[in-house]
Amino acid sequence: MSEAKYKRVLLKLSGEALAGKDKTGINIEVVGAICDKIKEVTQMGVEVAIVVGGGNFWRGRRNGEQMEKTTADYMGMLATAMNALSLQDALEARGVYTRVQTAIEMREIAEPFIKRKAIKHLSRGRVVIFACGTGHPFFSTDTGAALRAAEIEADAILLGKAIDGVYSADPKLDPSAEKFDEISYQEVLNRDLKVMDSTATALCKDNNIPLVVFGIAEPENIVKAVKGEKIGTTVK
Numbered sequence: 001m002s003e004a005k006y007k008r009v010l011l012k013l014s015g016e017a018l019a020g021k022d023k024t025g026i027n028i029e030v031v032g033a034i035c036d037k038i039k040e041v042t043q044m045g046v047e048v049a050i051v052v053g054g055g056n057f058w059r060g061r062r063n064g065e066q067m068e069k070t071t072a073d074y075m076g077m078l079a080t081a082m083n084a085l086s087l088q089d090a091l092e093a094r095g096v097y098t099r100v101q102t103a104i105e106m107r108e109i110a111e112p113f114i115k116r117k118a119i120k121h122l123s124r125g126r127v128v129i130f131a132c133g134t135g136h137p138f139f140s141t142d143t144g145a146a147l148r149a150a151e152i153e154a155d156a157i158l159l160g161k162a163i164d165g166v167y168s169a170d171p172k173l174d175p176s177a178e179k180f181d182e183i184s185y186q187e188v189l190n191r192d193l194k195v196m197d198s199t200a201t202a203l204c205k206d207n208n209i210p211l212v213v214f215g216i217a218e219p220e221n222i223v224k225a226v227k228g229e230k231i232g233t234t235v236k
Helices: 015-022 028-043 069-093 115-123 141-151 185-191 198-206 220-227
Strands: 008-013 047-052 098-102 127-131 156-161 211-215 233-235
Touching (some): 008 015, 008 141, 015 069, 028 220, 047 069, 069 098, 098 115, 115 141, 127 141, 141 198, 156 220
Parallel strands (some): 008 156, 098 127, 156 211
Antiparallel strands (some): 211 233
8 A cells, every 4th residue: 555645746857967066067966866666666666757957057147248038938848858867867767667758859869849748648657757847937847837737637736845845045055044844825926935936836826736845865855745744845
């Protein structure tokens, strides 16, 4: 009997999470540790989809840089595809069947995103990795995660971040910042807490998708979140 609280989850990983202490590129050991825990979750009978960012390769347009926003965003989408392939490789090396689906068609390396196909893969125990965000500029991979979670009817979004939950302020800048065990989406929006961008937060709120925010530095937290253990912060 499964110990899992959720039947189907969407795991949102930042690109930086795959770089570990290297900050840029892909750290094979870090990716492997994360994929070990994803495998453990699938062995519990949980259907797992993943949305991955691309910040370890490309951070987009910065202040003062003369790059058109749309071009910068498309470059970021390509970075997410590289990360998706690295996750696929690590998972399949561990015997976990996967599919990469992209919002921008690149048939030679991945399937295009099709909702029914994604759900079929999940129902057959495959991990589905969604790359290229929404496929449109001006939308973050946070919004891509919220959108895909709604489309596949995920029971929850698991958001692995550099910090271990949602705080009233940046704990690195404000030592008195309060950590929340639970908070509503409306309060996140009202207080502008930057858990996800406002578009993603509103999308989760409108579709009633709970969000579990935890520190990804300890990959075991992925398993704990799936089991419903009290870690990080739950937003609902």
